[in-house]
Amino acid sequence: MQVEQISIFIENKSGRLAEVTRILGENCINIRTLSLADTSDFGILRLIVNDREKACSVLKSNGFTVNRTEVVAVEVPDRPGGLSAILQALDRASINVEYMYAFVERCGENAVMIFRFDETAKAITTLQSNNFSILPGERLYTM
Amino acid sequence: MFNEEFETLPRPALEALQLKRLQTMLERIYANVPFYRQALDKAGIKPSQVKSLEDLQRLPFTYKQDMRDSYPYGLFAARMEDIVRIHASSGTTGKPTVVGYTRKDIETWSELMARSFAAAGVHRGDIIHNSYGYGLFTGGLGAHYGAERLGASVIPMSGGNTKKQIMIMKDFGSTVLTCTPSYSLFMSEAAVEENVDFRNLSLRVGIFGAEPWSDSMRKEIEGKLNLSAIDIYGLSEIMGPGVAIECQEAKQGLHIWEDHFIPEIINPDTGAVLPPGSLGELVITTITKEGIPLLRYRTRDITSITYAPCVCGRTHARIARMSGRSDDMLIIRGVNVFPSQIESILMGIEGVEPHYVLIVDRKENLDVLEVQVEVGENIFSDEVKHLQALSHGIEKEIKDMLGISCKVRLVEPKTIARSEGKAKRVIDNRSLGK
Numbered sequence: 143m144q145v146e147q148i149s150i151f152i153e154n155k156s157g158r159l160a161e162v163t164r165i166l167g168e169n170c171i172n173i174r175t176l177s178l179a180d181t182s183d184f185g186i187l188r189l190i191v192n193d194r195e196k197a198c199s200v201l202k203s204n205g206f207t208v209n210r211t212e213v214v215a216v217e218v219p220d221r222p223g224g225l226s227a228i229l230q231a232l233d234r235a236s237i238n239v240e241y242m243y244a245f246v247e248r249c250g251e252n253a254v255m256i257f258r259f260d261e262t263a264k265a266i267t268t269l270q271s272n273n274f275s276i277l278p279g280e281r282l283y284t285m
Numbered sequence: 286m287f288n289e290e291f292e293t294l295p296r297p298a299l300e301a302l303q304l305k306r307l308q309t310m311l312e313r314i315y316a317n318v319p320f321y322r323q324a325l326d327k328a329g330i331k332p333s334q335v336k337s338l339e340d341l342q343r344l345p346f347t348y349k350q351d352m353r354d355s356y357p358y359g360l361f362a363a364r365m366e367d368i369v370r371i372h373a374s375s376g377t378t379g380k381p382t383v384v385g386y387t388r389k390d391i392e393t394w395s396e397l398m399a400r401s402f403a404a405a406g407v408h409r410g411d412i413i414h415n416s417y418g419y420g421l422f423t424g425g426l427g428a429h430y431g432a433e434r435l436g437a438s439v440i441p442m443s444g445g446n447t448k449k450q451i452m453i454m455k456d457f458g459s460t461v462l463t464c465t466p467s468y469s470l471f472m473s474e475a476a477v478e479e480n481v482d483f484r485n486l487s488l489r490v491g492i493f494g495a496e497p498w499s500d501s502m503r504k505e506i507e508g509k510l511n512l513s514a515i516d517i518y519g520l521s522e523i524m525g526p527g528v529a530i531e532c533q534e535a536k537q538g539l540h541i542w543e544d545h546f547i548p549e550i551i552n553p554d555t556g557a558v559l560p561p562g563s564l565g566e567l568v569i570t571t572i573t574k575e576g577i578p579l580l581r582y583r584t585r586d587i588t589s590i591t592y593a594p595c596v597c598g599r600t601h602a603r604i605a606r607m608s609g610r611s612d613d614m615l616i617i618r619g620v621n622v623f624p625s626q627i628e629s630i631l632m633g634i635e636g637v638e639p640h641y642v643l644i645v646d647r648k649e650n651l652d653v654l655e656v657q658v659e660v661g662e663n664i665f666s667d668e669v670k671h672l673q674a675l676s677h678g679i680e681k682e683i684k685d686m687l688g689i690s691c692k693v694r695l696v697e698p699k700t701i702a703r704s705e706g707k708a709k710r711v712i713d714n715r716s717l718g719k
Contacts, residue, residue, distance in 0.1 A: 186667055208662070
């Protein structure tokens with residue numbers, strides 16, 4: 143039920159982001175969605191791509207530090223309070239959201255959010271028992 | 286002069302005294318320090334075979350490493366019950382370099398520091414604001430004892446708390462300031478915010494040392510602080526502050542107190558003694574110390590020496606301002622830092638790879654150190670907080686171990702230049718404006 147995200151360490155200087163996207167583009171890797179966490183010194187670029195094995199290997203061979211993390215993609219009803227209901231269910235189970243970002247494509251009528259939890263397995267169980275829809279990685283990579 | 290008889294001793298008499306004291310010192314270390322007995326035996330020389338000052342050149346060197354190998358007391362030539370003071374300075378890795386003083390050593394040090402103050406134009410009646418750090422570092426207590434020996438009033442400020450320093454200096458009417466040259470400029474600028482103009486204080490003389498500085502920096506200090514700035518030299522292994530000092534009359538080189546120390550300038554690569562005027566590494570033999578006498582100690586400081594007479598009347602040789610180091614030691618805000626110390630701290634942190642570079646700058650007259658560390662897969666995380674905890678953790682570790690604040694910057698792999706052979710670990714952007 144999990145989605146594999148690729149994270150890349152990027153120094154806070156011009157051209158680094160362009161370099162990552164250039165490498166991915168030249169290797170025919172499609173970015174499904176991304177988020178960038180930034181500090182004054184460095185950034186962490188988080189990507190969901192269509193071919194993560196290839197993405198990792200081409201980035202590494204170009205000298206980037208890359209790691210993979212399990213995140214969870216959840217369908218969010220596209221109406222007021224949609225996201226709030228999910229977060230409240232997680233809060234009741236004392237699950238902490240480390241970060242989250244939106245997926246570009248919609249899934250039918252619903253938006254899709256990517257979550258990084260401190261306790262991924264417990265989060266999945268909680269979401270399922272509250273009848274929220276979780277999208278498997280295989281579906282997301284090709285959506 | 287504080288001790289006119291010895292400070293102006295004619296050179297033949299001075300050299301005769303040096304030889305006699307050298308011979309006594311050699312007998313002492315041969316008898317009491319196994320390290321030196323072995324070293325002299327290995328060199329095939331008995332203390333009794335040293336008949337002239339030239340014979341010194343045949344004797345072995347002492348390195349900082351030797352002090353580390355004999356940590357903490359292995360090189361002491363006095364019994365521990367005769368040691369009344371212990372100081373230490375940072376070593377090349379973890380362990381400090383330890384020195385011990387007998388009561389007589391403290392008296393000698395106090396006298397040489399008092400001589401140094403007098404040479405700088407300080408006298409009884411002066412109020413000495415001593416901002417050198419008190420503690421294991423020799424600066425604070427060394428200057429303090431010398432000031433008392435001279436009969437001046439000494440304010441034991443130690444370092445830090447700049448606002449309070451400025452208030453005390455102003456309210457107490459300090460006439461003499463002792464600190465690092467960069468800290469004096471930092472204080473004068475901090476004073477502006479307190480609405481204090483250093484040029485209106487009672488300061489007359491500043492005695493600055495513990496880090497390299499230049500004549501252009503002297504002009505800047507003298508202009509901003511309205512005092513006469515004097516360069517002082519010392520190192521804990523030899524004694525502490527007061528090994529050598531400029532005289533106020535000439536300010537042309539630092540008189541090294543030759544009745545207690547024999548200086549030599551050598552080629553750091555071959556060890557050969559160089560003629561006066563040549564630039565090379567300063568080597569010092571202590572000839573009166575009891576606690577931890579050192580034979581031909583390699584200071585790693587680069588300078589030259591002159592025996593030409595000085596207008597002040599002192600006959601003791603003068604060494605030029607230090608112009609560099611023959612090793613990779615950095616002096617950051619008066620603290621000695623070896624890249625290897627930072628390397629061993631980084632290596633102690635799980636997952637950190639030995640790819641780092643130290644960047645030193647001087648901003649608003651204070652040295653700033655940035656440590657760049659490459660982020661490899663072992664320490665990388667998709668969460669900002671983990672990376673920040675890592676960099677803050679390294680900063681804290683360096684602060685705890687070395688006593689200096691620094692900024693750790695995480696960088697991408699391979700951004701730090703890999704060089705053939707020895708990696709370039711240090712980028713020193715400080716311009717001393719030579």
